[in-house]
Amino acid sequence: MPVVNVNWWKGAGEPERRQLVSELTETVSRLAKCPPEAVTVLISDVEKDHWGIGGKLAADL
Amino acid sequence: MPVVNVNWWKGAGEPERRQLVSELTETVSRLAKCPPEAVTVLISDVEKDHWGIGGKLAADL
Amino acid sequence: MPVVNVNWWKGAGEPERRQLVSELTETVSRLAKCPPEAVTVLISDVEKDHWGIGGKLAADL
Amino acid sequence: MPVVNVNWWKGAGEPERRQLVSELTETVSRLAKCPPEAVTVLISDVEKDHWGIGGKLAADL
Amino acid sequence: MPVVNVNWWKGAGEPERRQLVSELTETVSRLAKCPPEAVTVLISDVEKDHWGIGGKLAADL
Amino acid sequence: MPVVNVNWWKGAGEPERRQLVSELTETVSRLAKCPPEAVTVLISDVEKDHWGIGGKLAADL
Numbered sequence: 001m002p003v004v005n006v007n008w009w010k011g012a013g014e015p016e017r018r019q020l021v022s023e024l025t026e027t028v029s030r031l032a033k034c035p036p037e038a039v040t041v042l043i044s045d046v047e048k049d050h051w052g053i054g055g056k057l058a059a060d061l
Numbered sequence: 062m063p064v065v066n067v068n069w070w071k072g073a074g075e076p077e078r079r080q081l082v083s084e085l086t087e088t089v090s091r092l093a094k095c096p097p098e099a100v101t102v103l104i105s106d107v108e109k110d111h112w113g114i115g116g117k118l119a120a121d122l
Numbered sequence: 123m124p125v126v127n128v129n130w131w132k133g134a135g136e137p138e139r140r141q142l143v144s145e146l147t148e149t150v151s152r153l154a155k156c157p158p159e160a161v162t163v164l165i166s167d168v169e170k171d172h173w174g175i176g177g178k179l180a181a182d183l
Numbered sequence: 184m185p186v187v188n189v190n191w192w193k194g195a196g197e198p199e200r201r202q203l204v205s206e207l208t209e210t211v212s213r214l215a216k217c218p219p220e221a222v223t224v225l226i227s228d229v230e231k232d233h234w235g236i237g238g239k240l241a242a243d244l
Numbered sequence: 245m246p247v248v249n250v251n252w253w254k255g256a257g258e259p260e261r262r263q264l265v266s267e268l269t270e271t272v273s274r275l276a277k278c279p280p281e282a283v284t285v286l287i288s289d290v291e292k293d294h295w296g297i298g299g300k301l302a303a304d305l
Numbered sequence: 306m307p308v309v310n311v312n313w314w315k316g317a318g319e320p321e322r323r324q325l326v327s328e329l330t331e332t333v334s335r336l337a338k339c340p341p342e343a344v345t346v347l348i349s350d351v352e353k354d355h356w357g358i359g360g361k362l363a364a365d366l
Contacts, residue, residue, distance in 0.1 A: 001234070001241070002191035003125055003162060004113075007347055008215050009184055014110050016214045018121070021113030023210040029116075031199045032191050040125060040162065041113030042068055049319055051184070052309075052326030052346030055334075058184070060323070062131055062173070062180070064247055064284060065357075069124035069154050075354050077153045079365070082357030088145040090360075092138045093130050101247060101284065102357030103312055112123070119123070126235075129286055136232050140243070143235030151238075163235030164190055171258050174248075174265030174285030177273075182262070186308055186345060187296075197293050201304070204296030212299075223308060223345065224296030225251055245314055245356070245363070252307035252337050260336045267332040275321045276313050295306070302306070 001038045002028045009058065010045035017043055062099045063089045070119065071106035078104055123160045124150045131180065132167035139165055184221045185211045192241065193228035200226055245282045246272045253302065254289035261287055306343045307333045314363065315350035322348055 004024055012020075025039045032039075049059035065085055073081075086100045093100075110120035126146055134142075147161045154161075171181035187207055195203075204224045212219045232242035248268055256264075265285045273280045293303035309329055317325075326346045334341045354364035 001162075001236070002189060003164065004190075005188040006211065007186045007188075008211070012214060014118070014120075017110060017113075018118050020210065020214050021118055022116050024207060025113060025116035027203065027206040027210070028189065028191070031195060031203050035115075037115040039113070039115065040123075042107060042125065043111040043113070045111070046347060049322060050348040050350070052322075052330060052344070052348070053184070054340075054342040054344065055327050055330035057319070057323050057326055059319075062175070062284075064129045064286065066127040066129075067124060067150065068126075069150070073153060075362070075364075078354060078357075079362050081149065081153050082362055083360050084149040085146060086357060086360035088142065088149070089128065089130070092134060092142050096359075098359040100357070100359065101245075103247065103351060104355040104357070106355070114123070136240070136242075139232060139235075140240050143240055144238050147235060147238035157237075159237040161235070161237065164229060165233040165235070167233070168286060171261060172287040172289070174261075174269060174283070174287070176279075176281040176283065177266050177269035179258070179262050179265055181258075184345075186347065197301070197303075200293060200296075201301050204301055205299050208296060208299035218298075220298040222296070222298065223306075225290060225308065226294040226296070228294070245358070247312045249310040249312075250307060250333065251309075252333070256336060264332065264336050268329060271325065271328040271332070272311065272313070275317060275325050297306070 001034050002032050004028060004041045007044045007046055009051065010047050062095050063093050065089060065102045068105045068107055071108050123156050124154050126150060126163045129166045129168055131173065132169050184217050185215050187211060187224045190227045190229055192234065193230050245278050246276050248272060248285045251288045251290055254291050306339050307337050309333060309346045312349045312351055315352050
């Protein structure tokens, strides 16, 4: 049932995504009291020149 | 008015997206009682190594 | 696998939501070539005074 | 930097949300190699009659 | 065409939302080179006990 | 604190994104009464053949 969207800067590789899915699913399924199979995790790699912080593009920081 | 976001695995082609937009718009505009022109559909193709199910990357299943 | 988010104005009742989920799931599972059980639909009812169109709150239109 | 959206069924209380934020932030900041202060977590409690699975409202299952 | 989602803490009133929609629409339509009528803005008021920063619920800060 | 997602058609360049982040952040931080540093803006460039309006792909219009 739970759907988790992760938006982070482009740069992490497949091993990090694999670990992210594993750990987030364990946490969410435990706290939502649902089986891990019910948990969906969507990962979006965002370029720093498409991400703004404090009024600036992260690429410019 | 309605905004529909579809996240699905990368793989469907333009014909499927065209059909998806056509059918989703018909359904949503009918049930929302609004003109089809008011319906926006955004489609995100997600790589299987950016999608987690049951604690695993879909690419690993 | 597919995750569909529908944002529309608050007002539709449970019968419309039931119909929306049924039809959207049929369409998406057919076009994504996945079983209906894999399709998640999230529906957000949005108040008109939290929705902007053409620079105005929908509530003011 | 990372922004995590969690959509799950309404029902978890504040203690679970507190734990969710704590654990998700630790995992994401470690894997994104960014400070915990940079991680934002947004939690949406969704009613079962606004959530579709396999073509049905979760409330009907 | 552009769809803008704003998630912020619950607390702003309708006047602020009206102003937000007006200014965001003007900026986005100018930069996207599209008419203001094409711009949709969705505003989500999020409770502080559903928002995590730095591993803590904003309500606890 | 505020998180703003902008979905628009692919085509704007970095200068427009820079301007978008600058202006959106100023508006949102003023109206949310929070420092600009607290505002995150995520920009998604969407291909016209992944965007539906009025039942058609924007690429077909």
